[in-house]
Amino acid sequence: MLRPSTPIRLLDLAAEHAALQPALDAAVREVLAEAAFIQGPAVGQFAAELGAYLGGAHVVPCANGTDALTLALLSLDLPAGAEVIVPAFTYVATLEAAALLGLRPVLADVRPDTFNLDPVAVAAALTPRTGAIIAVHLFGQCADLEALGALAAAHGVALIEDNAQALGATFQSASGVTAHAGTVGAVGTTSFFPSKNLGALGDGGALLTRDPARAALLQQLANHGQSRKYHHQRIGLNSRLDTLQAALLRVKLRQLPANTAARQAAAARYDGALDDISGLKIPVRDARSSHVFHQYTVQVEGPGRRDALREHLHQCGVPTSVYYPVPAHQQPAYAYLGYRTGQFPVAERLCETVLSLPMHPLLTVAQAAYVGEAMGYFFAGWE
């Protein structure tokens, strides 16, 4: 049995933070000394720095990525019962926000190569009641922003980008314009959940937009809908990013470009080790998008084969994860939408074939090589 020479982790936050310890300690001390725990100066500083990193977008911090989706939808003023098109293969938060606001999540299938929303399926799902399309940039690569943006514009509906997994990715349209993920649609959302590419040391999230008027509205909605203290223009949320998390995120943001490059280097090593293995599909790149590899997700065809590979890797000391094991329409909470098994064949199939390998900025050359070796061992043994 193969064993790794150093332990391999799905992600290694303790080691990442150890390298930043003095800067993180200083940030905590400063927040404690100032004692402005809500809406302290670090919140605005972090928003400005992230906005600059994203090519000049407005950034409105909030409490988490799910609230960001809720706030994005609230800012659109959709009528009750309006339809919101979402991918059938995503994290549940994408549907949850719409459902809690009394909007109707309408599922559309994804593409089998990129795992992202299929514009053909979206076109078929559009109705006169559609109010928004939420594109999720799954695993770190942009959905087809060009086709989805064109559909949204043609039907007069808003495009929301759920950018919880692709912060820092860019998308180049046919006209040659390059934009950051999350800044193309009417509103983008992101999450600073600790395991995301830019993770806080707790919960956090943000909204992204190029429109200053929408940024002002989102800011108001995230703070009880108030224009100034005790004057409430709208029904809003209490959804603010803690000053402490903002101060810690400022430290971690400085590391994001290097971390993204390290993830991409690890992905390239996986590609090299895995792309010859038949029966295994490595992540497909859309030439128009960069990929920031929130996850490196392979597909393993054949009944039970993905789970057998997963068990083999576990025996070899390689942790893996399945994002996601159950498609949205088969979740009991969303049974009320009335979808049937078989309606979203790509999403259903992906839930049975995807496997995410260890992926984080500190994954070493030797560890990536070991994972490749352990994978090869399984596929050689199977034949």
Ligand SMILES: *Cc1c(COP(=O)(O)O)cnc(C)c1O
């Ligand atoms: C993580 C995530 C969210 C939710 O973010 P939280 O900060 O955990 O609320 C939403 N959408 C996607 C695609 C995510 O990966």
